[in-house]
Amino acid sequence: DTGVSQDPRHKITKRGQNVTFRCDPISEHNRLYWYRQTLGQGPEFLTYFQNEAQLEKSRLLSNRFSAERPKGSFSTLEIQRTEQGDSAMYLCASSLGGHTQETQYFGPGTRLLVL
């Protein structure tokens, strides 16, 4: 297993366009997280899935953002009508939930630039 993967690694788009990012977690991991990281800051939580159920959403996740995890495997994060303030690194993490040694493993991120 090669760890958490994300696609694309970089995305440049014009304001008002829609973008979609994909995350493939470590295969046996049942929990999947999305975070957003702006330059010089720590990651901020966006949303969390356990299997296919979206269990928590941050207030940062406006109605322009939607995330899915069909069949509890890969996940997609879509941003509609992008704004310049959406420019950031979008990080995905996965974990095997249900035990005290649970650790979140991060992907390389998708860097979004909105012009």
Next chain:
Amino acid sequence: AQTVTQSQPEMSVQEAETVTLSCTYDTSESDYYLFWYKQPPSRQMILVIRQEAYKQQNATENRFSVNFQKAAKSFSLKISDSQLGDAAMYFCAYRSYRGAQKLVFGQGTRLTINP
């Protein structure tokens, strides 16, 4: 809500020396986890060390150790025998023991290793 504060935006150390990165947090919970993550330039975030709040013993991982002061809500990271490969952004993070599974990150400390 829990918050994590890293008061040192940047730190530098000579190769082979020891450096300590500071982290404080605020929570009303008694059980939780604390983490240090490392994010090298243009590379993905990896876990350095974790600490369970119910454990009094400080965690260690090879050259990395923590000083966990629960009453003071302090969680510092000590890196011994610093190596050039230790250069990175270091993030302190908090996770609740129950309920919310998200990580709450500090702002990060950029560590430079001088040869």
